[in-house]
Amino acid sequence: MKIKGIAHRGYAKHHTENTLPAFQAALDLNYTHLELDVQLTRDEVPVILHDTTLDRVSAGSGRVKDYTLAELKELRLKNGEQIPTLQEALELLKDRIIVDIELKQMGDLYPGLEKIVLQAVKDNDMLEQSFIASFDHYALERVRSMNAKIDLGIINSGASPALFALAKELRANYISINHRYITDSLLTQCEQEQVILIPYTINQEEEMKRYKQWQSVLICTDELESWAKIYTNH
Numbered sequence: 044m045k046i047k048g049i050a051h052r053g054y055a056k057h058h059t060e061n062t063l064p065a066f067q068a069a070l071d072l073n074y075t076h077l078e079l080d081v082q083l084t085r086d087e088v089p090v091i092l093h094d095t096t097l098d099r100v101s102a103g104s105g106r107v108k109d110y111t112l113a114e115l116k117e118l119r120l121k122n123g124e125q126i127p128t129l130q131e132a133l134e135l136l137k138d139r140i141i142v143d144i145e146l147k148q149m150g151d152l153y154p155g156l157e158k159i160v161l162q163a164v165k166d167n168d169m170l171e172q173s174f175i176a177s178f179d180h181y182a183l184e185r186v187r188s189m190n191a192k193i194d195l196g197i198i199n200s201g202a203s204p205a206l207f208a209l210a211k212e213l214r215a216n217y218i219s220i221n222h223r224y225i226t227d228s229l230l231t232q233c234e235q236e237q238v239i240l241i242p243y244t245i246n247q248e249e250e251m252k253r254y255k256q257w258q259s260v261l262i263c264t265d266e267l268e269s270w271a272k273i274y275t276n277h
Contacts, residue, residue: 108153
């Protein structure tokens with residue numbers, strides 16, 4: 044049975060986040076969606092890493108954008124894994140799960156990131172198996188201007204009625220909001236507007252149970268086994 048939910052950075056509870064083993068673990072649990080984060084190297088290769096710096100997850104330090112891919116591949120994450128490229132991730136995930144690609148764009152931090160990531164998705168024939176999301180809504184505008192087909196996800200820290208207008212303008216089917224801001228009226232509006240709401244990041248079982256009845260909700264979680272148990276318990 045497919046588990047309707049988003050594996051946040053793969054199965055990061057039992058594997059290093061945003062690594063191929065973490066992604067494989069989410070596949071093994073039969074999740075429908077997987078979220079990953081994309082940065083850009085100095086030589087403009089998209090790589091999978093949440094932070095704009097290397098300090099938290101590796102023995103390296105400094106900004107991802109100041110390293111070439113070859114230099115990053117020489118580093119090791121805390122479990123000995125390499126930082127994967129977007130290409131390596133897409134090759135693993137193709138035809139197996141829907142991929143939520145979060146662009147870690149911030150203004151002009153990564154010039155060309157949107158075009159490069161979109162091209163990678165197209166090259167792997169995954170336009171219908173992916174959606175591109177970002178806190179940077181200008182980045183989403185750029186993606187839409189380059190491609191009319193790929194789905195988009197608007198990420199915002201809080202709730203706002205402006206998000207629904209922007210979703211219509213960008214033809215974005217996903218709105219992602221910090222779970223603390225989500226009310227029943229917001230959930231109802233998402234169903235009426237036919238927008239998929241992604242509450243992030245939900246790890247408490249009692250809160251997970253709240254969303255099981257809502258068809259418009261796709262929860263994002265680190266607790267993959269807990270949500271799988273709740274989702275399959277009819």
